[in-house]
Amino acid sequence: MRNIAEIKLPHNLQMAYTSKFCYQHQCQYMLINNKELCTVCETEKLTQQLEREVANELIARQTLAKYNMLYKQSILQDETLLDAGFKNYIVTDHEETANKERALNALKQFRKGEVFNIWFTGNTGVGKSHLAMALLRSLNEFDRHVTCLFADVDEMLRRIRDSFQNRENKFTEKYVTDLLTSVDYLVLDDLGAETGDIDTEKRASDYTSRILRGIINARQNKSTIITTNINRTKLEAMYDRKLVSRMMKNTYLIHFAETKDKRIRNIEF
Template identity: 50%
Template sequence: MAEMKGLESLLNIQTGITMELTSEVCDNHPLRGDKPIHLMVIDGEKVCPVCEGEKRTEELAKKQENLLKVADRKTSYNVFQKKSVLTDIGLLETSFKNYEAVESEEIANKDKAVEVFRRYKGGEVFNTWFVGKPGVGKSHLSMSILRNLNEWGNQDQSCLFVSVDEMLLRIRNSFNDKESKYTEFYFVDLLSQVDYLVLDDLGAETGGTGTAKRATDFTMRVLYAIANGRQNKPSIITSNLSLVDLESMYDAKLVSRLMRDTCLIRFQNTVDKRIRNINF
């Protein structure tokens, strides 16, 4: 006890905290090993040193858990910027606000895209297809949905935009470049894991509209693997092709899987928004 008194005095001098050991034993820790745990009076408050230590440990554990949650949210949020594969960086500036909707079809399809975002935000799981001629705004609206999902709420949902043609090109290039990270496994794993995915311009890899080509076995294998990995996750797909063209280009079973539980947004009368006359 005299030794403890000496320690108390030393701590009082070094920290300015007044401490005094009592004869009372902690109800939660009557014994630690073969010795009782006595309460202490620290700055006028009677506490158990073991209880205080456990409390501090719990507080530190919660703090560390919160830091890990923040790090996880940041990692998910950054997937969109760091891992998306775009061929048109102008898409990064798109939004619902700057989609020009004048004609009735444009207005209706924009409203449908906003509703898709609202339903995804509410936790619904379904696929969305934007189908129509080039330049009508399919990629614009799909990117607008994705960007809003990425910014929504706690920003803990991983979102990814991928040009199908560019993805397949990178995979093929990795066959002869052993240093490339863009392997088939990399993309299949990444696209299967993210919460929300846009597959942009499906069909362009075979030549697009008007071609009679069928997708290669390689393309089919990659798309099948992605479709299988996303059976319970929302996907947004854009294509210039009709359903008939898609089924002639790909296996009907693959098309069926990609179109399961689908909201179809079709452009039939909208003109190409990218063709503009520039007056000098």
């Protein structure tokens, strides 16, 4: 960015007053290097140009910060997920083909400005988080002014809990809830995994419910994408019904029933 103080006049500058007068600034024109000009007019022009340059630079930086948010501020356990996209989502069967289509159709609707929630449900390792990330990355590429964030629910809660003891940790409850509330598109990844073993029907702690409720309530007019292994009945047993009902408002469901766990596809024993 240029600064007006950094602009230096050349050493061999030839200057002389001329007979022309600037009525706006009540001063005589000067002949500077064979150009006749009012020095005050010129300074004003230069200042405006610099202000425009500064403003454009700020907008460019803001836009870049919005674009980078997904990559720099997402709360992940597994950073390799940041590489998940539609291009490297390989379809091998009918269900994967259909679910990729459904996700691409949702992307189209988001791009038109529609607001709704997506639920990716089904067993472990079937590509729920992969497709959720693919959606965010496509939204992020399509419009550099939208903000997208991917948050692993368990990791998010762990970081907030850690901030209770560790003052250096910026992930305070307020920081995290403000961050997750502010973004245009949010993925809440692996909902329900934070309460431990999914078969024990444990109730989520008041603390977990309170944080999720805060985020969900504040995002009523924004789109949220949720992935989970857990069915609705179990979710209602874990969190209160009102919270689950809010999360399921205006839901677009993408369910995996037959797809096999991709994490263990190459291992046979």
